[in-house]
Amino acid sequence: MSCFKSKYTDELIANAAYIGSPGKGILAADESTGTIGKRFASINVENVESNRRALRELLFTTPGALQYISGVILFEETLYQKTASGKPFVDVMKEAGVLPGIKVDKGTVELAGTNGETTTTGLDGLGDRCKKYYEAGARFAKWRAVLKIGANEPSELAIHENAYGLARYAVICQENGLVPIVEPEILVDGSHDIEKCAYVTELVLAACYKALNDHHVILEGTLLKPNMVTPGSDCKSRAEPKVIAEHTVRALQRTVPAAVPAVVFLSGGQSEEQATVNLNAINQLKGKKPWSLTFSYGRALQQSTLKAWGGKEENVEKAQKAFLARAKANSEATTGTYKGDAQLGEGASESLHVKDYKY
Amino acid sequence: MSAFTSKYADELIANAAYIGTPGKGILAADESTGTIGKRLASINVENVESNRRALRELLFTAPGVLPCLSGVILFEETLYQKSSDGKLFVDILKEGGVLPGIKVDKGTIELAGTNGETTTQGLDGLGERCKKYYEAGARFAKWRAVLKIGENEPSEHSIHENAYGLARYAVICQENGLVPIVEPEILVDGSHDIHKCAAVTERVLAACYKALSDHHVLLEGTLLKPNMVTPGSDSAKVAPEVIAEHTVRALQRTVPPAVPAIVFLSGGQSEEEATKNLNAMNQLKTKKPWSLSFSFGRALQQSTLKTWAGKEENVKAAKEALYVRCKANSEATLGTYKGDAKLGDGAAESLHVKDYKY
Numbered sequence: 001m002s003c004f005k006s007k008y009t010d011e012l013i014a015n016a017a018y019i020g021s022p023g024k025g026i027l028a029a030d031e032s033t034g035t036i037g038k039r040f041a042s043i044n045v046e047n048v049e050s051n052r053r054a055l056r057e058l059l060f061t062t063p064g065a066l067q068y069i070s071g072v073i074l075f076e077e078t079l080y081q082k083t084a085s086g087k088p089f090v091d092v093m094k095e096a097g098v099l100p101g102i103k104v105d106k107g108t109v110e111l112a113g114t115n116g117e118t119t120t121t122g123l124d125g126l127g128d129r130c131k132k133y134y135e136a137g138a139r140f141a142k143w144r145a146v147l148k149i150g151a152n153e154p155s156e157l158a159i160h161e162n163a164y165g166l167a168r169y170a171v172i173c174q175e176n177g178l179v180p181i182v183e184p185e186i187l188v189d190g191s192h193d194i195e196k197c198a199y200v201t202e203l204v205l206a207a208c209y210k211a212l213n214d215h216h217v218i219l220e221g222t223l224l225k226p227n228m229v230t231p232g233s234d235c236k237s238r239a240e241p242k243v244i245a246e247h248t249v250r251a252l253q254r255t256v257p258a259a260v261p262a263v264v265f266l267s268g269g270q271s272e273e274q275a276t277v278n279l280n281a282i283n284q285l286k287g288k289k290p291w292s293l294t295f296s297y298g299r300a301l302q303q304s305t306l307k308a309w310g311g312k313e314e315n316v317e318k319a320q321k322a323f324l325a326r327a328k329a330n331s332e333a334t335t336g337t338y339k340g341d342a343q344l345g346e347g348a349s350e351s352l353h354v355k356d357y358k359y
Numbered sequence: 360m361s362a363f364t365s366k367y368a369d370e371l372i373a374n375a376a377y378i379g380t381p382g383k384g385i386l387a388a389d390e391s392t393g394t395i396g397k398r399l400a401s402i403n404v405e406n407v408e409s410n411r412r413a414l415r416e417l418l419f420t421a422p423g424v425l426p427c428l429s430g431v432i433l434f435e436e437t438l439y440q441k442s443s444d445g446k447l448f449v450d451i452l453k454e455g456g457v458l459p460g461i462k463v464d465k466g467t468i469e470l471a472g473t474n475g476e477t478t479t480q481g482l483d484g485l486g487e488r489c490k491k492y493y494e495a496g497a498r499f500a501k502w503r504a505v506l507k508i509g510e511n512e513p514s515e516h517s518i519h520e521n522a523y524g525l526a527r528y529a530v531i532c533q534e535n536g537l538v539p540i541v542e543p544e545i546l547v548d549g550s551h552d553i554h555k556c557a558a559v560t561e562r563v564l565a566a567c568y569k570a571l572s573d574h575h576v577l578l579e580g581t582l583l584k585p586n587m588v589t590p591g592s593d594s595a596k597v598a599p600e601v602i603a604e605h606t607v608r609a610l611q612r613t614v615p616p617a618v619p620a621i622v623f624l625s626g627g628q629s630e631e632e633a634t635k636n637l638n639a640m641n642q643l644k645t646k647k648p649w650s651l652s653f654s655f656g657r658a659l660q661q662s663t664l665k666t667w668a669g670k671e672e673n674v675k676a677a678k679e680a681l682y683v684r685c686k687a688n689s690e691a692t693l694g695t696y697k698g699d700a701k702l703g704d705g706a707a708e709s710l711h712v713k714d715y716k717y
Contacts, residue, residue, distance in 0.1 A: 002561035002612070206572035213565035219612050253617040254362075254578050258646040259608070288616040288648040 003218040008177040012221030020262025020292030024070035028298035030103035045311030062320040066096035068331035073101040090137035101140040102133045117158040130176035140179035143169045167211035183225035190232035205255035219259040241281035258290035267300035269353025275300035283336035294334045299352040362577035367536040371580030379620025379650030383429035387656035389462035404669035421678035425455030427685035432460040449496035460499040476517040489535035499538035502528045526570035542584035549591035564613035578617040603639035616648035625658030627711030633658035641694035657710040
């Protein structure tokens, strides 16, 4: 075969398939220290290690929530943190059948000569870092590449650089036992229509899979984390969930080989409820879908939880209920059975779009 | 979407899907005049237009055959020929629920600086020719790209040239209402093992689908005609189940689900081998979001040709031989072939010719 031989092959394939289990998805809790600081600022909480620890403990110990989660993406600091009673977070997860994941990229930098397009850094010493993370209990990784739609964007250079960066990251992960999530996010910013987004998404995904093939990546041991296909944030016309579902699934049918076990969507700037309703529509669509279609949500799983918590111990139970409600709703969405009846927490319908969002 | 907008889009999608109908497949009867001459020579038949016409009439009017077929690929001459009672072949096919197809490439030529690798010609004026063929009743086309496995082959250069040639051909077809069959044949010649064939097949198919994406081809309106993944002709044979596993895995890794059907070439396999391998693929329990069917030339016609031998008195028996193979392959598309087809003379005979040139 064209993929390389990894001593971890069977494990990679099993873990990737597990993450796509029906009824489960990923909680993206890998906000960097800087990014989580912005979240905390919005609820007037100080950005110190104990607060970051407390938030993640709140999420990971929510009664009944982990059954809906197959994996959690962590930031490096969190991989080594413990609950207040001294239990490592990775153990809490493992005992609940949740795979710990780790963000391994080092953020984006601009590509000279382009109109603000970027590439993602983090390849130097990546193999050694992956080894270390595997020893600490991580079983999958995430690397976010970013593209944007504009008059002349994404350029061929940006597509190529980001696709080949993702492919190199992916094979290094597999050499070290981590399932790579391949994330080529096309930002929702812009006034383009859904057709344009579909066009760009198909171009970008085709480039990604060519790059993955060139780099001998084992597709059965990877996950894809794409944007859904939607109109731009400034587009005059909105699109119904069914239309988003049709365009999204068609784009995937045209580009994502059946060997990929699961597609775990990013939420982009969608509100909690939108992200759930769209995922539900995707799973209700009749058509060829040889991969699981599930979630890898950050903001769209935590927004109302954060607001309910406000950093206060006495709000933990309320905040946990909010998190459980979103986790359950998204679990139902993976089987197309969400009835739209999740008790909407404060802010669940609020758009989470921030123009030109930087992690 | 990234596909261009063709006025024929709905028709292309419907025709491509039809060709992949379970229980049906393609008869590749598009041998050029030179190639059919070799076949006719092997049964001592003169290579003249009337004999070529008679052979194709035999094939298209054989009882029970057309229901097993969704398409027939024709050479240009045949597109305009008629049966002995004056009926156009394309009409006979259409009335039998079979889409006429047309070979549109102009053969291969060597790529300078390579070790005998080739590219395929035929892009000049292709649009005009496709229009003409569509008017004559054709609804799909075929273009054969050829790659080989060797020490340093296929080279990146050859993969790129062939993939991009196929993509350009494909979009020109779609602009003119013809469903393009994308055929990147990796020759079976060589002493490599099945893993090498799998690696090369995956690399070639990945390049093809990148090229098709770059050229804005509407994948739902295409077909793929690949080689099965097998050991090289000079290597030990393996069981059909092994071929099936490696072949389907290669396809899972490279062929987008939007492609409605995959119609395998037989490439030198005997009639019986080709059927058994196709059958094994359709029995495999695994993700297969495209139909898996046949587009066989030699592997459908070998025993028919031998039985006919150019003689009128053999026509009936020759037609029966063709029906036997068509039915067997029809069952193979459903995974229900029991291996019990009455083997015609030569059905188990390898059809491999080293370094085969069409």
